[in-house]
Amino acid sequence: MVQPVQIEGVAGKLLLERVCMDNVKTDGVLAGESSKEPQASQGAERQSSKKDRNLITRRRFLCLFGLAGAGAAVASHLPNMSAVAADGETGGGPRRLRRWCMVVDLRRCDGCVGLNKPPRCTEACIMSHYVPDGMEWVQVYRTEINAHSGGTYFFPLHCQQCENPPCTNVCPVGATFATPEGPILIDQQRCIGCRMCMAACPYDRRFFNWGEPNQPPQAKAMAYHPETQQPAYKGTVMKCDMCPERGRAGEVPYCVEGCPRGVIYYGDLEEDIATNGREIIKISSYLARNHAYRYKEHLGTQPRVYFIPGYGEDAGRNAYDPRDSRRKELQWPRGT
Numbered sequence: 504m505v506q507p508v509q510i511e512g513v514a515g516k517l518l519l520e521r522v523c524m525d526n527v528k529t530d531g532v533l534a535g536e537s538s539k540e541p542q543a544s545q546g547a548e549r550q551s552s553k554k555d556r557n558l559i560t561r562r563r564f565l566c567l568f569g570l571a572g573a574g575a576a577v578a579s580h581l582p583n584m585s586a587v588a589a590d591g592e593t594g595g596g597p598r599r600l601r602r603w604c605m606v607v608d609l610r611r612c613d614g615c616v617g618l619n620k621p622p623r624c625t626e627a628c629i630m631s632h633y634v635p636d637g638m639e640w641v642q643v644y645r646t647e648i649n650a651h652s653g654g655t656y657f658f659p660l661h662c663q664q665c666e667n668p669p670c671t672n673v674c675p676v677g678a679t680f681a682t683p684e685g686p687i688l689i690d691q692q693r694c695i696g697c698r699m700c701m702a703a704c705p706y707d708r709r710f711f712n713w714g715e716p717n718q719p720p721q722a723k724a725m726a727y728h729p730e731t732q733q734p735a736y737k738g739t740v741m742k743c744d745m746c747p748e749r750g751r752a753g754e755v756p757y758c759v760e761g762c763p764r765g766v767i768y769y770g771d772l773e774e775d776i777a778t779n780g781r782e783i784i785k786i787s788s789y790l791a792r793n794h795a796y797r798y799k800e801h802l803g804t805q806p807r808v809y810f811i812p813g814y815g816e817d818a819g820r821n822a823y824d825p826r827d828s829r830r831k832e833l834q835w836p837r838g839t
């Protein structure tokens with residue numbers, strides 16, 4: 504079902520008018536080129552320079568999101584989180600509240616089978632977050648388009664960062680909670696391992712540490728924080744945290760950075776702008792024009808992740824090709 508976002512962010516509109524409106528295209532893409540592959544007739548040199556121009560630099564990301572001097576407001580009632588708020592770049596100046604979201608363009612995702620590699624998004628998250636063995640915080644499913652007509656598509660699934668999250672409602676000790684910026688976090692130092700939240704999540708996006716997590720020494724040496732979930736603790740739940748610390752630092756999440764096809768956009772619903780690291784979109788018009796939907800939205804969970812329907816056709820994938828099912832196995836980084 505089509506569910507465009509209607510955001511009337513004044514700051515976002517002003518920013519868009521000032522920075523980007525000259526380049527607005529009808530499909531909501533603001534800057535950079537379409538993700539489609541360059542024409543074969545173009546020379547390698549030209550492709551390379553175009554690619555360079557299309558990359559969104561950290562400076563440009565900061566500019567577009569107005570993050571220079573903007574910091575982040577987080578849950579002040581939680582000791583760990585107020586420490587984050589104090590780390591803002593403003594030195595005490597006014598702070599803008601972000602509403603982080605994601606847009607996953609399924610027209611470009613081929614599950615990385617075209618590269619003959621495991622999904623790059625999943626692997627980037629695992630490697631960067633020292634994700635314990637067996638967990639895939641972003642998991643790429645191969646799914647049937649239609650039981651009658653056949654055909655398949657690949658479906659990267661993060662925690663949907665629900666605005667009405669069933670997982671937080673059932674936690675008996677308040678260990679999992681929503682932050683004002685949107686991401687649903689888990690305080691593993693408070694989690695008692697009852698797994699009620701896992702049962703409540705309709706997206707199956709929570710994972711349990713049954714044994715001692717197999718992590719490298721650098722993960723075990725980290726100072727614990729719910730935004731990094733490091734180090735991991737036995738008998739606690741973990742999941743995708745949407746990398747809010749990356750957004751605040753002017754970076755996109757590791758899974759966005761790792762995707763070779765620009766499938767995943769990360770942005771701010773307040774500013775109405777998102778980027779996949781190559782191009783920038785005006786979220787509301789991009790969703791409306793491309794028939795966006797939210798997964799299982801009939802449940803009333805109000806996910807912050809939007810999907811553009813497709814089967815990898817923009818990446819040259821044939822939805823009816825059985826060879827596309829051969830997904831490479833992931834390898835988790837070994838611990839000590």
Ligand code: SF4
Pocket residue numbers: 611612613614615622623624625643657659761762763764765766767
């Ligand atoms: S989202 Fe990108 S990295 Fe992930 S499977 Fe699809 S094409 Fe590969």
Ligand code: SF4
Pocket residue numbers: 661662663664665668669670671687703704705706707708709742804
């Ligand atoms: S997807 Fe599941 S774990 Fe994530 S916020 Fe929604 S209910 Fe909670």
Ligand code: SF4
Pocket residue numbers: 627628629632640641661742743744745746756757758759
């Ligand atoms: S947003 Fe961050 S935590 Fe979530 S899957 Fe991507 S890299 Fe992993």
